[in-house]
Amino acid sequence: MVSKKALTFKDFPAINRINFIEVDNSYTQLLKYRREDPKYFSKVIIVLDSDVKDSEIDPDFKNVIKLPGNRSIEEMIYNFLLNLPPKSPILNHEIGFTIRNIREYGPENRRLYNDDEPRKRYKKWFNDNLEKFETLNVFEEWANQHSKELDDFLHKFKRCYNIVCKANGLPRIK
Known part of the structure; x- marks a missing residue:
């Protein structure tokens, strides 16, 4: 549950409002869910491993984020x-x-x-x-030792979080 751990390092303000679910699906399957059922899968944050190529993620999927780095x-x-x-x-x-x-x-x-x-x-x-x-x-x-990478990830996560909150009618964070 790497994404949850990353959020706790920097005291992410809404950590207690997030329900983390670890799934055993491949990234291709998760992206397929996002594409084929946008009504549901646009209202959740999807965190992919860092070794997923950016070119494989539809740029319109604003609720999809990768872990820091470029390797698993x-x-x-x-x-x-x-x-x-x-x-x-x-x-x-x-x-x-x-x-x-x-x-x-x-x-x-x-x-x-x-x-x-x-x-x-x-x-x-x-x-x-x-x-x-x-x-x-x-x-x-x-x-x-990698605070810049972690800060970049948290910034992107916050952006995804606020997009998903808006889609679900929930309060966003600043």
Whole structure:
């Protein structure tokens, strides 16, 4: 639920008014819903992964937004972790969360993650380590180091939020 977490980093003013629903549909299916049932799907915010190409999103879909970046969140976090300074508070030698182990047991290890599709390997690795990421505040540290990207995302999210509020007859935020 990356989008909800991103909104909590910056104290998004209407966070308690948002009902986050995690769906397991592909982005193509979500965009198809938006196109084929605009009466309903124009009244919700659709948050897509950052690796969806802009050209695949209809520019008229003002309620569709992508997460920050241009790679999948899973790959983005993996690369973020590999590029941490050795003394980063996220790295924890006591539990074996080191750059060496991240690399050695990461999504490129084909013995552990043997799917031919890289996106599936990264997703599995990410989900296998999600609890560790949350415990070690990986997402918070990413947000601290990428505040401009996060601010841009929040600005776009706020715009989508206000568009959806207007469509639903709800109060907008400033």
